[in-house]
Amino acid sequence: MPLSGMAIAFKASTSACTAQQLWGHPTRDQCQHGFTHLNERKSRKGSAALHARAIPGNLDLDFGDPSWKQKYQEDWDRRFSLPHITDVFDLEPRLTTFSLKKNRSPLGASDASSPDKWNGYVNKDDRALLKVINYASNTSAGAVCIDPDCSWVEHWVHRAGPRKEIYYEPEEVKAAIVTCGGLCPGLNDVIRQIVFTLEIYGVKNIVGIQFGYRGFFEKGLKEMPLSRDVVENINLAGGSFLGVSRGGAKTSEIVDSIQARRIDMLFVIGGNGSHAGANAIHEECRKRKLKVSVVAVPKTIDNDILFMDKTFGFDTAVEEAQRAINSAYIEARSAYHGVGLVKLMGRSTGFIAMHASLSSGQIDVCLIPEVSFTLDGEHGVLSHLEHLLETKGFCVVCVAEGAGQDLLQKSNATDASGNVILSDFGVHMQQKIKKHFKDIGVLADVKYIDPTYMVRACRANASDAILCTVLGQNAVHGAFAGFSGITSGICNTHYAFLPITEVITTPKHVNPNSRMWHRCLTSTGQPDFH
Numbered sequence: 423m424p425l426s427g428m429a430i431a432f433k434a435s436t437s438a439c440t441a442q443q444l445w446g447h448p449t450r451d452q453c454q455h456g457f458t459h460l461n462e463r464k465s466r467k468g469s470a471a472l473h474a475r476a477i478p479g480n481l482d483l484d485f486g487d488p489s490w491k492q493k494y495q496e497d498w499d500r501r502f503s504l505p506h507i508t509d510v511f512d513l514e515p516r517l518t519t520f521s522l523k524k525n526r527s528p529l530g531a532s533d534a535s536s537p538d539k540w541n542g543y544v545n546k547d548d549r550a551l552l553k554v555i556n557y558a559s560n561t562s563a564g565a566v567c568i569d570p571d572c573s574w575v576e577h578w579v580h581r582a583g584p585r586k587e588i589y590y591e592p593e594e595v596k597a598a599i600v601t602c603g604g605l606c607p608g609l610n611d612v613i614r615q616i617v618f619t620l621e622i623y624g625v626k627n628i629v630g631i632q633f634g635y636r637g638f639f640e641k642g643l644k645e646m647p648l649s650r651d652v653v654e655n656i657n658l659a660g661g662s663f664l665g666v667s668r669g670g671a672k673t674s675e676i677v678d679s680i681q682a683r684r685i686d687m688l689f690v691i692g693g694n695g696s697h698a699g700a701n702a703i704h705e706e707c708r709k710r711k712l713k714v715s716v717v718a719v720p721k722t723i724d725n726d727i728l729f730m731d732k733t734f735g736f737d738t739a740v741e742e743a744q745r746a747i748n749s750a751y752i753e754a755r756s757a758y759h760g761v762g763l764v765k766l767m768g769r770s771t772g773f774i775a776m777h778a779s780l781s782s783g784q785i786d787v788c789l790i791p792e793v794s795f796t797l798d799g800e801h802g803v804l805s806h807l808e809h810l811l812e813t814k815g816f817c818v819v820c821v822a823e824g825a826g827q828d829l830l831q832k833s834n835a836t837d838a839s840g841n842v843i844l845s846d847f848g849v850h851m852q853q854k855i856k857k858h859f860k861d862i863g864v865l866a867d868v869k870y871i872d873p874t875y876m877v878r879a880c881r882a883n884a885s886d887a888i889l890c891t892v893l894g895q896n897a898v899h900g901a902f903a904g905f906s907g908i909t910s911g912i913c914n915t916h917y918a919f920l921p922i923t924e925v926i927t928t929p930k931h932v933n934p935n936s937r938m939w940h941r942c943l944t945s946t947g948q949p950d951f952h
Contacts, residue, residue, distance in 0.1 A: 485569045494568065494575060504580055504919055505907040507589055507715065510708055515587035518543070518902070519624045544583030546903075550916035552577035552729060564936040579729075582896040582910050582917040589904035590686060590715075592624030597901075598685045599648065600631040600638075601662040602670075602692035602699065606721050607738035608882035608890040609691060610656040610663050615894030616689050616719075617653045623902055629683075630663070634692075635670030635699060638679040645683070660881045670699065677706040680714060687715045687901045693722035693733075694926055697909060701922040704907035715901040718909040718922055719893050723878065725773040726929040729920060730911035734893060736774070737885040739767065739877050743778040746873035747820065751784040754816040757867040761807065761817055761855055765848030765872045768822030772932045775822040776942045786810055786817040787948050791824035792932045793939075795951035797854055803951050804858045811866065821851055823874075848872055892917055 483490045507513065521540050556574045557565040568575050597620050601609050613630070620628050630646035631637035637645075646664065656663045670676065680688065680703070690700040697718050704716040720727045725736040743766050750762030766774045772790020779785035787803060789795060796802040803819075810817035823846075830845035852870040859866035882890060889912065896910040900919050908919050932939055 490569070491573065491575060498577060501924055502579055502921060504905045504921055505704070505708075507713055507904045507906060510711055511713055513589055513904070515589050515904070516591070518584065518586055518588045519592050520584050520588075520619075520622055520899075520902070522622075542584065543586040544581050544899075546585060548581035548583075549578035550581050550913060550918045552579055552913050552918075554914060563940065564933055566933075579913055579918040579920060582899065582919045584899045585903040588623075588902040590902055592902075593626065595620075595625045595686045596627040596629070596684055597625055597687040597689065598629050598631050598645075598680075598683070599664065599689045600634060600691070601664050601666050601721075602634040602690060602696035603666060603668060603721065605661055605666060605878040606723050606735035607660060607742075607878070607880050608734040608886045609661065609666075609721065610653075610659060611882050611887050611890035612691050612719055612721070612734065612894040612897075613648075613663055614653045614657050615891045616898055617648050618650060619895045619898040621650055623898065629685075633665040634667035634696075635676060636667045637664075638676045639671040657887065658881065660879045673699070673702045673706050676703055677710065677712070680707070681710070681712060685714060687717070687898075689717055689719065689897050689901070691719045691721050693720070693724075694727060694929060696721070697727075697922050698926050700909075701907055701926065704922070707906070715904065715906040717897045717901045717905065719897050720909055720911050720925070723774065724768050724771050724929075726769075726771040726931070727911065728925045728928060728930045729913055730925070730930070731913060731915065732889070733911070734882070734886050734889045736777075737889075738880060738883045739774050740777045740781060741883050742877045742880055743774060743873065744782055746871045746876075747778060747782045747784055747818065750869060750871050751782075751818050753869040754818050754867075757816065757869070759811050759815065759859075759864065759866050761811075761819065761866050761868045763819045763821070763848065763852055763855065763868060763870045765821050765823055765851075765870075765874070767874055767877065769824045770929055770931070772822040772825065775820050775825075776932055776939060779820050780938075780942050780945055783945060784818050785820045785946050787819045788942055788946050789819070789821040789825040790932055791822055791827070793934050794828070795826070797826075797829065797851075797951075798858075801949070801952055804854065806949060806951070807855065807858075807866075808862070808864070811864070819851070821848060823847065826850070 483494060522542060557567060557572045559565065560567040560570070560572050565572060599613055599616055601613070617628055628648040630648050632643045632646060633640070637643045653663065688703065690696055692700070697720070700716050700718040707714040707716065720730060720733045721735060722733045723735045723739045725732050727733050743764070746764050750764045754760035754762035766778055768774050768791065770791055772792055775788055775790050779788040787806065789803070797804050799805065807817055807819070826847045827845060830847060830850055832845070848870065852868055855866060855868050893910050896917055896919070900908055900910060905919060907922050909922050909925055910917065910919055912918075913920070
């Protein structure tokens with residue numbers, strides 16, 4: 423399959439899971455967790471309960487079976503086990519070359535460089551708990567339950583970090599780094615930390631692949647030698663030191679290039695589509711019995727990668743969005759009947775719009791893809807804007823780029839990554855507001871701000887820089903530990919390794935029943951627009 427089609431296949435497989443379906447029973451559970459409730463029955467207590475059958479992943483469960491929880495957890499452990507090169511090769515590990523004790527030990531200490539004497543390693547059996555809230559009922563705010571009784575089930579994932587044993591000889595390793603998709607704050611921070619950590623292990627041959635997957639096949643795009651000296655200060659600027667692009671060649675052609683270049687480790691920095699591409703490369707390498715570790719690092723401003731607390735670039739995007747919102751607020755507040763309108767990124771998720779609205783405290787209406795709304799009519803958005811102009815004299819509206827797509831003419835066009843090209847809801851909203859107030863004979867001074875490319879191109883803030891540092895380091899630790907087809911992320915405040923196959927099943931969405939969205943509504947004071 424061409425890598426340019428990875429996002430197409432991914433989108434097609436999840437297109438049935440709309441925002442409303444993801445968070446409305448029963449389809450929410452089927453899309454988000456791979457199981458669904460079939461019908462309702464009366465429980466022993468007489469209250470309405472769901473029929474005790476579900477399908478988590480490929481497992482058919484009967485909740486009437488006392489052992490259903492054990493079967494579910496066994497299936498979970500199977501799905502979240504990490505692919506390892508020893509699945510294909512009969513290899514013996516060696517003692518790691520990664521140790522920081524020597525940097526803290528007094529001169530002449532005999533055990534200064536011995537990993538056995540340093541307790542900075544992660545045990546292979548360490549696990550992190552994915553979720554910590556024990557919901558008493560599926561009616562609790564933000565509740566995601568597995569069975570009708572909302573039973574507590576532990577979801578463990580592999581803890582990330584350096585292992586005491588490794589499966590590569592550092593002096594023999596050739597490592598490659600590629601950045602895919604669009605720009606995102608923090609790309610250079612991740613590149614920098616991958617290089618730093620590889621050198622600590624003892625890797626000398628590190629290269630950058632220019633302009634995404636295109637660098638594997640485009641003539642004239644040569645490998646870029648990387649070292650600490652080369653990448654030392656690249657984190658001081660935004661963008662990608664290696665360049666980015668969307669789409670790419672067929673998976674087989676890329677693996678041909680990997681094989682010809684004798685690459686042993688490939689680090690792919692990208693979003694959902696790039697992760698799908700990385701997994702396809704991993705599978706093809708396995709098929710050819712190539713000893714190559716393919717490790718991804720989750721990059722998306724939209725914060726839409728499943729199971730992860732957040733992805734790098736998101737905090738910076740929210741912070742940078744404050745400038746646009748504050749400008750819109752000043753423009754609206756300073757004008758007679760001023761309306762400030764800001765469009766923020768978020769193709770299928772409203773995380774940036776929601777968090778930016780919350781943090782600014784200046785937004786009166788926040789519209790996101792996960793929550794349907796109407797513009798016209800007595801309970802529509804435009805009617806509420808009338809009320810705001812009458813009562814406070816101005817208002818500020820924040821919309822995610824993917825909001826209101828059901829109100830616009832759909833396009834079947836796609837970009838190079840296979841993503842559907844969205845209609846511009848920001849411009850549509852601007853025109854609708856102007857027309858509405860003109861039709862009712864009320865003056866409205868609309869100021870529209872779209873800071874998309876300003877947000878994407880800026881340097882990572884302190885929070886994202888730390889996240890990038892840890893993710894970059896953990897990617898290298900994962901590769902040397904022998905894992906492949908994995909990604910590294912922060913889950914429930916802990917850093918973990920996850921199989922790529924699980925994180926690309928569907929995008930993460932804002933839950934309209936979550937406390938965070940309720941907090942946003944409390945801040946804006948907006949009603950339901952139905």
